[in-house]
């Protein structure tokens with residue numbers, strides 16, 4: 001299985017390195033919307049979709065006005081998943097499956113660009129996105145992005161590195177499955193992908209920066225504030241991060257852990273992921 005990391009849009013909120021840990025000054029930061037594209041025996045598989053063409057063409061009200069102004073998404077047609085994978089030489093119709101870490105607006109925007117693909121999501125996430133129970137949930141889950149039918153999963157399968165895993169995704173190789181990492185959203189999951197040479201775990205927004213996995217734990221203050229604002233369950237979010245830190249510490253050689261919004265890939269990722 002060959003895995004590509006692709007940036008499908010980004011966000012440019014003001015605050016520079018206070019957000020992303022690296023952009024000098026307090027101007028626009030760079031928060032990536034990192035997706036994965038896996039070449040598998042079951043066709044191309046996308047993990048998350050970033051922002052899509054309809055977001056570029058009709059940003060509001062497809063996106064909530066509040067998040068549009070606060071997060072300042074950088075919306076360009078040639079940065080969408082469908083354009084990125086065409087540029088890598090793939091036919092978008094070969095994307096057979098899309099596996100979602102969660103259904104936030106900055107991850108689900110490209111779903112509508114792949115109406116032929118099967119979409120896989122944790123059942124608790126799908127339920128939360130339908131309920132839209134709070135003002136934050138009404139802002140984060142956007143019905144025009146989520147019109148695609150989705151296959152939902154909840155039953156735990158065989159654990160993975162002692163972590164609960166939700167396996168048996170219909171039509172996908174058994175080496176691709178969910179690792180629930182709740183807290184950011186109710187049904188938030190990591191997506192594990194087995195390669196010939198170890199594992200890749202897309203941890204979505206369970207962490208915002210790869211520095212959260214290292215010693216000492218470091219997180220730019222505005223990223224930390226945003227993570228607090230967006231969490232639905234603080235204790236669960238911190239536990240998910242603790243679990244990821246333990247996985248990085250004990251199995252860092254066997255597993256490449258990466259997240260959505262850090263503008264840089266973690267050190268050593270190139271061994272299993274091409275950028």
Ligand SMILES: [Zn+2]
Nearest residue numbers: 104106205260
């Ligand atoms: Zn996000």
